[in-house]
Amino acid sequence: MRAAVEIPAYFSGVEIATLTGVSRQAVHQMAHSQKWEAIARRAQGGGKLYRFDSMPQKTRERLAHAYIRHNRHTASRTPEEIREARERMEANALAFARQTDKMRARAERRLMLMIEAVDLIDGGMKVMQAFEAVGNLYGVKPANLRNWYYGTPGHPGIRNLPREEWIYALMVQYAGRQKKADFDEVAKDFFYALYLKKRKPDLADCYRRLEDAARANDWTIPSERTVRRMVAHEDRCRVNWLRGKDRDFRDIMPPQKRDATIFASGEAVNGDGLTLDVWAYDPRTGEVYEHPVVWGWQDIRSRKLLGWRQGQTENTDLVRLSFWDVLGHVTPKHVWLDNTRAAANKLLSGLVPGRNRFGNKEADVPGLLPQSGIETHFTNPNHEMSSPGSKPIERVWRDLHRHILNNPRLAGLGTKKNPVSETLLREVIAEEVARYNAQEGRRGAGMDGKSCNQVYEENFRPSQNMISPYMRRMYLLNREVVTVQRNGRIAINAGRGEGRNTYWSEVSSAHAGRKVAVYYDSEDLTKEVQLCNLGGQYIGMAQYEPSVAFNDKETGRRYAKARAARLKAEKKAARELVKMSELEVRQYAVKAEAAPEPKPAHTSIRFGEAEVNRMVSERHSQDEERARRVADMNRRIAALG
Secondary structure (H helix, E strand, O other): OOOOOOOOOEEEEHEEEEEEOOOHHHHHHHHHHHHEEEEOOOOOOOOHHHEHHHOOEEEEEEEEHHHHHHHHHOOOHHHHHHHHHHHHHHHHHHHOOOOOHHHHHHHHHHHHHHHHHHHHHHOOOOHHHHHHHHHHHHOOHHHHHHHHEEEEEEOOOOOOOHHHHHHOOOOOOOOOOOOOOOOOOHHHHHHHHHHOOOOOEEEEEEHHHHHEEEEEHHOOOOOOOHHHHHHHHHHHHHHHHHHHOEEEEEEEEOOOOOOHHHOOOEEEEEEEEEEEEOEEEEEOOOOOEEEEEEEEEOOOOOOOEEEEEEOOOOOHHHHHHHHHHOOOOOOOEEEOOOOOOOOOHHHHHHHOOOOOOOOOOOOOOOOOOOOOEEEEEOOOOHHHOOOOOOHHHHHHHHHHHHHHHHHHHHHOOOOOOOOOOOHHHHHHHHHHHHHHEEEHOOOOOOOOOOOHHHHHHHHHOOOOOOOOOOHHHHHHHHHEEEEEEOOOOOOEOOOOOOOOEEEHHHHHOOOOOOEEEEEEEEOOOOOOOOEEEOOOOEEEEEEEEOHHHHHHHHHHHHHHHHHHHHHHHHHHHHHHHOOOOOOHHHHOOOOOOOOOOOOOOOOOOOOOOOHHHHHHHHHHHHHHHHHHHHHHHHHHHHEEE
């Protein structure tokens, strides 16, 4: 005997809607029109709880029947059955959402008919009489209502289902015409092998080749329009990758959105090079070359271009000097770079983790960026995982390149026959960079219609640490790691012709035989150089040693005089190192007791039986050989006599 189901005193609007199969709006309208008593719900998201006794008699009976049926259906279910029911509900809800509006409206009308028929059955009317009454009222065959209630082969009825699953059981299961055109698998593979190529062949041409192969091999193939629909239903990313449109599977997922407002102005910068599609010439030498390069640095927060340099090629000096310009405005805390040979050079980013250029060696020195306390980041070179061209400055260069080439001052210039001067090109670039920074109406994230200059000024923190003048000057210098010669001389490879440039100072003499980092001005190699150890610590300076004429006696005399003075000072300093006389040394020295002489060790050699036998055998053989030679000699002497 089943236990009686106790009806709760209050129901929420969601519970009433689920049990009766109506919407929540309909429940609220009914509560308002029938004046149900309600109390505020303090838990589970708030809302109202409606008192069961305040409802009309017909509503109470309908709600009670639905509640009893629902609880009797769920009370006897195991946890496994409950889990399966929940999964079935989710699958049915997804299938219902994929139906057209027309199909969903038909299922909702069937649900309304079945609710009225079940209410009559719960009120005591016989099943078929209830179906006939509802069917005659709405013009529906009672047999259809019976099939929906009891079910048909392959389609379960609603009789043994909870009310929340009725609408899914009443869905029309017609899936439409599913017949497909015949297409031999070999023919399909042949067509895909023709069409899915990097050369992007035309589909019509591939289909004509398919027709020729089908006639020769007796294949069954569909029409060209069917093949087009078949290709259109294939995965777009895979087709684009095979046909060379999406080389790196970049369309497989949308790109990440990164928030640049976490930085202050100048706190993070990114750099990249731009190759201009023009011909230029050097006014000093008259050299004509193609594709001049611009390297620039952009503030990530405001998108403002902070510094740039122009050159004939993308090289380390261009990157280093353009960053020197940036350091005149602000010292960033973060820098983003590509893993190119020019950007990921050891002078700037030596010993920085993540570099994929120029493997680290024992004699490497920390780069200028880590020495300046700037954290360096490199974009991922793996195109399948990220986009190395995703830095913000990449998109700026795309627009600036077009603006530079379309500048009226370059009209008719930039061709091989009529190249543009480097001086004019530099002026045009500066003009376009200034226009870009001052352009208002920016719609990017955090720009709010302002210009890059305005956003930079608003988000700049005057308290940001600036690099020291000494450290900034290091960006004007180039670097070599050399071994100091025994006499303290330093020779670098830069600018060498018939001989190498050499430098010397007392500091370099103190580091004879060690490796040091030499920072020099590549524009003037006669200037003094700065020396640092391999840990990046400053050591001192070294002066340039010019070559003198072979017969220059005056310079030779000055050198000899300076050497003599130097030698005298060094000897004096060396003598000062030994402050204790030999007499004092003998006075403080402790006489050590002589150690007893060791006795000679007794050595004995022992041989095993096998070894002894071998030695005896060898000795016997030697004796026999000696006797044979003596006998042979005696015979020869006798023959002579």
